[in-house]
Amino acid sequence: MRRFLSSPSAVVGTTLLVLVLFAALFGPLIAPYDPQEFHPLARLQGPSASYWLGTDQFGRDLLSRILSGAPATIAFGVFSTTIGVVVGSLIGVIAGVSSGWVDSTIMRILDGLLAVPDLLFTLLIVTVLGGGMEHALLAVAVAFTPGMARIARSAVLSVRTRDYVRAAVARGESGLYIVGREVLPNALSPIVVEATIRVSFAIMIGATLGFLGLGAQPPSTEWGLMVSEARQFMFRNPWCVAIPGLSIATAALGFNLFGDALRDALDPRRSH
Amino acid sequence: MSAALTSAEAKAASKEKPALAVHKYSLSYRTEAGLIAALRNIDLTIAKGETVGLVGESGSGKSSMAWSIMRYLPPNAVEQGGAIRLAGEEILDYTPHEMATIRGSRVPMVFQDPSTSLNPTIRLGEQIAEVLIRHRGLTKAEAYAEAEAALARTGITHPKEMLQRYPHEASGGEKQRVVIATAFACEPELIIFDEPTTALDILTARQILDLFTRLREETNVSALYISHDLGLVSRVVDRVAVIHKGVIVENGSVDEVFRHPKADYTRQLIGAVPDPERWIGVEAPAVPQTLIRLTNAGVHYGGPSLLQRIFQPEEAGKVGFWGARNVSLDIRKGELLGVVGESGSGKSTIAKVLAGLQDFEGTLEVDGRTIGSRKAIDRAYRRRVQIVFQHPDASLNPRQKIGTIIGRPLKLYQIVPRRQVKIRVGQLLEMVRLPAAYAKRYPHQLSGGEKQRVAIARAFAAEPELVICDEVTAALDVSVQAAVAELLVKLQRDTGTACLFITHDLNLIRQLAHRIAVMRHGVLVDFFDRRDARADDRNPYTKALLDAVPVQSSSAAA
Numbered sequence: 001m002r003r004f005l006s007s008p009s010a011v012v013g014t015t016l017l018v019l020v021l022f023a024a025l026f027g028p029l030i031a032p033y034d035p036q037e038f039h040p041l042a043r044l045q046g047p048s049a050s051y052w053l054g055t056d057q058f059g060r061d062l063l064s065r066i067l068s069g070a071p072a073t074i075a076f077g078v079f080s081t082t083i084g085v086v087v088g089s090l091i092g093v094i095a096g097v098s099s100g101w102v103d104s105t106i107m108r109i110l111d112g113l114l115a116v117p118d119l120l121f122t123l124l125i126v127t128v129l130g131g132g133m134e135h136a137l138l139a140v141a142v143a144f145t146p147g148m149a150r151i152a153r154s155a156v157l158s159v160r161t162r163d164y165v166r167a168a169v170a171r172g173e174s175g176l177y178i179v180g181r182e183v184l185p186n187a188l189s190p191i192v193v194e195a196t197i198r199v200s201f202a203i204m205i206g207a208t209l210g211f212l213g214l215g216a217q218p219p220s221t222e223w224g225l226m227v228s229e230a231r232q233f234m235f236r237n238p239w240c241v242a243i244p245g246l247s248i249a250t251a252a253l254g255f256n257l258f259g260d261a262l263r264d265a266l267d268p269r270r271s272h
Numbered sequence: 273m274s275a276a277l278t279s280a281e282a283k284a285a286s287k288e289k290p291a292l293a294v295h296k297y298s299l300s301y302r303t304e305a306g307l308i309a310a311l312r313n314i315d316l317t318i319a320k321g322e323t324v325g326l327v328g329e330s331g332s333g334k335s336s337m338a339w340s341i342m343r344y345l346p347p348n349a350v351e352q353g354g355a356i357r358l359a360g361e362e363i364l365d366y367t368p369h370e371m372a373t374i375r376g377s378r379v380p381m382v383f384q385d386p387s388t389s390l391n392p393t394i395r396l397g398e399q400i401a402e403v404l405i406r407h408r409g410l411t412k413a414e415a416y417a418e419a420e421a422a423l424a425r426t427g428i429t430h431p432k433e434m435l436q437r438y439p440h441e442a443s444g445g446e447k448q449r450v451v452i453a454t455a456f457a458c459e460p461e462l463i464i465f466d467e468p469t470t471a472l473d474i475l476t477a478r479q480i481l482d483l484f485t486r487l488r489e490e491t492n493v494s495a496l497y498i499s500h501d502l503g504l505v506s507r508v509v510d511r512v513a514v515i516h517k518g519v520i521v522e523n524g525s526v527d528e529v530f531r532h533p534k535a536d537y538t539r540q541l542i543g544a545v546p547d548p549e550r551w552i553g554v555e556a557p558a559v560p561q562t563l564i565r566l567t568n569a570g571v572h573y574g575g576p577s578l579l580q581r582i583f584q585p586e587e588a589g590k591v592g593f594w595g596a597r598n599v600s601l602d603i604r605k606g607e608l609l610g611v612v613g614e615s616g617s618g619k620s621t622i623a624k625v626l627a628g629l630q631d632f633e634g635t636l637e638v639d640g641r642t643i644g645s646r647k648a649i650d651r652a653y654r655r656r657v658q659i660v661f662q663h664p665d666a667s668l669n670p671r672q673k674i675g676t677i678i679g680r681p682l683k684l685y686q687i688v689p690r691r692q693v694k695i696r697v698g699q700l701l702e703m704v705r706l707p708a709a710y711a712k713r714y715p716h717q718l719s720g721g722e723k724q725r726v727a728i729a730r731a732f733a734a735e736p737e738l739v740i741c742d743e744v745t746a747a748l749d750v751s752v753q754a755a756v757a758e759l760l761v762k763l764q765r766d767t768g769t770a771c772l773f774i775t776h777d778l779n780l781i782r783q784l785a786h787r788i789a790v791m792r793h794g795v796l797v798d799f800f801d802r803r804d805a806r807a808d809d810r811n812p813y814t815k816a817l818l819d820a821v822p823v824q825s826s827s828a829a830a
Contacts, residue, residue: 172650172651
């Protein structure tokens with residue numbers, strides 16, 4: 001742990017992550033105002049003693065809106081990544097373990113999907129399924145699956161030829177035991193690291209979808225949607241765009257730096 | 273040997289300044305756990321024209337010494353006083369720039385593995401010429417002519433063609449000759465050899481050693497020869513320094529060190545060098561009974577695909593290569609069968625076939641039952657045949673405790689009731705001479721030798737009839753090697769298990785094996801009883817192998 005925190009990026013990443021997770025867990029409880037409450041007399045104001053981060057076009061308190069939007073935004077990133085990682089890893093492990101034509105078939109299909117950029121792929125799925133938070137979540141998960149499958153497969157392949165796995169094969173262990181007890185525990189760390197980094201991408205894609213009106217719908221306090229709604233008033237009060245934008249950046253940066261540090265701590269050889 | 277010694281001494285006396293003098297030199301590494309001493313008060317002198325062997329096990333500091341002389345230490349190295357003098361000049365005071373002119377020209381170094389010490393993207397000729405241009409200021413044409421002459425001196429038959437080749441187009445022996453030619457090219461004062469033959473097979477190693485001896489006589493260069501192999505060092509050096517945990521414990525002429533070792537550690541090292549005349553194996557069973565018979569076994573790597581077999585049946589035989597072909601051998605109950613061969617000879621392929629890890633052609637016979645393919649191997653067979661791998665670091669799952677690792681075969685084959693697994697694990701650990709408390713540890717908390725004992729305990733936990741040992745001692749230090757070999761013999765005596773011992777160390781196998789199989793290029797070339805090792809009808813290849821191994825020069829005295 002001490003070694004983990006010895007690099008500055010790990011300290012920054014962990015601090016940001018703690019901050020963001022705190023907001024996600026307790027944000028709605030500590031918000032000073034109701035996030036949907038209009039204050040007609042205090043519209044588009046900058047930070048002040050009563051409204052710490054200023055207000056938007058309806059006079060809604062930005063701090064309260066950010067805090068109440070934190071759970072939705074973070075949960076979106078975490079859940080979409082989790083689904084993508086679990087499904088992707090499953091496919092990757094199956095491909096890596098079975099090898100031969102099963103592996104080739106799965107990987108060629110995934111290679112085709114990988115050629116499409118994540119955001120474009122997500123947009124495609126959302127367009128087919130229709131907008132909304134749940135569909136956006138599913139779309140991000142699906143978009144992440146091929147990449148995760150490839151990482152899981154390469155992790156499995158590198159472990160599969162180790163002597164302890166061959167020893168298990170020579171002992172006559174069942175396939176399930178070999179995969180579950182010998183291969184997976186040793187292939188897990190690259191998957192976990194990649195997943196942590198991907199949460200930040202998921203948050204950004206979620207915000208992008210919200211901004212484009214394909215994700216969360218008003219009056220949700222999802223951060224991407226907040227940026228989108230405040231866009232017209234950007235020049236009268238830059239705070240109402242900057243605050244949710246900075247929040248997105250903070251959350252993404254936190255997960256990203258933490259994931260990088262995690263990778264360096266788990267595998268010192270890959271640090272650069 | 274003694275004649276060479278006196279001449280070296282005479283030379284040392286005639287010139288005051290030795291080629292290399294290390295005086296009270298100490299070196300530590302800064303780590304998370306504080307300063308760790310790598311070298312302590314080292315005194316080492318190499319006279320002009322003399323070769324000194326520095327012998328020690330892994331972690332003894334012998335490589336740190338080499339890098340100290342080269343002035344190429346990692347950033348966390350801390351030098352704690354002393355002096356290193358090259359022909360009387362204090363090189364500790366030199367700037368990195370000054371050192372750059374010394375390295376390569378005055379003090380070149382020959383590394384262990386020629387395939388990694390040569391740049392794979394540059395032609396061999398350019399790699400030699402570069403040194404000559406850099407250090408002797410030759411023009412390109414002169415350098416190439418000189419490089420050709422240097423290669424010719426190392427006994428390469430077509431030096432001109434060799435200059436145009438890339439490293440991957442040359443064999444391991446040829447590459448090491450190129451490295452040695454480069455080292456000798458600038459008429460150096462001192463050459464550092466860091467285990468130059470360890471990565472080569474026995475026959476090539478022998479040739480490289482002969483080459484080294486010849487070049488040394490021709491050029492009268494001084495050399496520091498670093499190795500872990502006392503038997504090998506004794507053949508090429510004038511004096512030996514034995515290093516143990518950063519301290520030189522013994523320093524003297526080869527004869528002296530072998531005949532009258534002063535330090536306990538040296539005695540232990542000499543005792544651990546395998547001596548083919550000293551039999552330590554178990555008595556062979558009086559009536560030979562066949563346990564497993566392998567008939568016409570073959571393994572085809574990269575074989576033809578289904579389409580090729582259908583459309584080009586006549587081409588199919590030429591695709592890929594045979595890891596092993598038409599190998600027939602039998603393993604008897606309770607015996608130790610040695611399989612020797614160079615790397616790539618197919619000896620490990622046979623181990624994989626027997627352990628059910630490799631698809632094969634031909635048949636495997638056990639108890640009158642015939643097995644025709646890998647898929648037909650059942651769990652009962654797998655319990656009876658266990659395998660121990662070469663690298664103990666890789667063969668134990670790093671995320672499982674030792675107790676779990678050894679307990680697994682007990683549970684899998686239901687050797688003992690579930691409740692008694694813990695007790696049995698303790699007994700097995702004691703059987704391989706490890707404390708029972710090790711069951712709670714993880715593999716990375718153990719040393720290499722201890723890990724190999726755990727792997728052996730796991731194999732014997734299944735109460736097998738055959739244990740395949742695939743180069744189990746190759747990754748271990750000499751003294752640990754001897755202990756592991758003795759442990760195997762003890763276990764064999766206690767359990768009556770047969771053992772297939774695969775190795776490239778002929779001295780070791782002649783101490784252990786009842787019968788020896790010799791493999792080459794995937795074919796079994798010789799199969800004989802150990803008593804017939806020197807018989808006249810041995811295959812010429814077997815004879816060459818037996819002649820190539822360095823036997824301790826004064827084994828009778830030790």
